[in-house]
Amino acid sequence: MPFTILVTATSLAPAGLRILEHAGCRVLFLRDGNSAAEVEGILAREPVDAVISRTVELSGAAIRSCPTLKVISKHGVGVPNIDVAAATAAGIPVYVTPGANAQSVAELTLGLMLAAARKLAWMDGELRAGRWTRAQDGLQLSGRRLGLVGFGQIGQRVASVARALGMQVHAFDPALRGPCPVEGVVLHASLEALLPQSDVLSLHIPLNAHTRGLLDAQRLALLPRGAIVVNTARGEVIDEPALIDALRSGALFAAGLDTMAVEPLPAGSALAALPNVVLTPHVGGSTPAALEGMATGAAHNVLGFLAGRHPDPLSCVNPQVLSQNERSIA
Known part of the structure; x- marks a missing residue:
């Protein structure tokens, strides 16, 4: 039949x-x-x-x-x-x-990380506006610490490339069992232990009752000053107003976001107005x-x-x- x-x-x-x-x-x-x-x-x-x-x-x-x-x-x-x-x-x-989209999401994660660190979107906009503005405060990622929240197939692929860039990689995933699947990655027992070790924080977790609003103002404050936040998971796992405040104040250097709390991004979004945010329209798995x-x-x-x-x-x-x-x- x-x-x-x-x-x-x-x-x-x-x-x-x-x-x-x-x-x-x-x-x-x-x-x-x-x-x-x-x-x-x-x-x-x-x-x-x-x-x-x-x-x-x-x-x-x-x-x-x-x-x-x-x-x-x-x-x-x-x-x-x-x-x-x-x-x-x-x-x-x-x-x-x-795992079907893991490689594509991992690659976009790395792209957002690099774009946020080197202000690529902002400099592109400056050039297109006819201004030869050379940013002097872009960040080199080599030697910095990458924190991964969620260490499944996507997180593991990001970790492997980040280590090749010379980053120190830390991770937290309560679902992980057995030995660390990527050599050289430091596993942490709690999110609160991971955050102070994360010059760059990348989120790779599902949205559920436990993860909604997981990265709130209190936890954002645990990140080193000048950290970068990358999110290719779900927009709702971050307290967006708290993220915007941290980006405006300089507590965070930048953010790279493929997902937002409201999609499509509404007109007049505060995120879109921030020069230290790189945005993509939820396309991590759309290759x-x-x-x-x-x-x-x-x-x-x-x-x-x-x-x-x-x-x-x-x-x-x-x-x-x-x-x-x-x-x-x-």
Whole structure:
């Protein structure tokens, strides 16, 4: 029996789409790529077996409206747009695609770090405005200390390159088990121990109840004066008004941000007005290579589950449902 798959976007990378079509799936897309109401409408009227979720909200009402829905896979790793509690209550596993975009996000992290340290965006703007303004206070990263909050695949890749640049690398990750996976990295037992050792701080953590507002004014004050903050995780993990205050006062030298608390960035944003902030529009995982990796990973997740070949339980954010799910899916 062919399966019906809903992709909550207007498209999917060709490699992922080919996998679904080769399996004989009927693939549905959104007409409006940013409409939670359209997602709910499709699920309420179509016999959808699986959802590949992009950035559009997948609400509890949408999940409950579709009695045929059996599995959800995020096209990526962050699931704040998915009502995981509603999926769990319905016995529906929610998978992610860990590592698929790790290299692209790590590379953007390093790019933001270098751009913030050397004031690249500001100097580019000066030149385009006809001014030959040579900044004399850019920072050399070699010899400085990089602090990584979260030390999964992205953090580990950033650490390897940072060490090659001559940086001393420190990390904190309460989920890390066993020996340090990157030689020469100093692991810390708490965030409060890491922050004073971080001339550059880079965030690589999911957004959840424990991490929302994690980097608040009190913790920002623990960073060395003149530190740089880089965020390619989720904007909400930083207390944004506190970050802006620290950037304005000079407590922080600069910030490089791929994610903000409100996206798209609203008109008149205080962040956009600061000359010591480098901003990108949440594109860390948006290279063609990363999009193909996430699309193929999500396609394999849903097809594997629907065929009775359970994907890696470590990629399931609500694994408790796997032992409960006894429904026939063929």
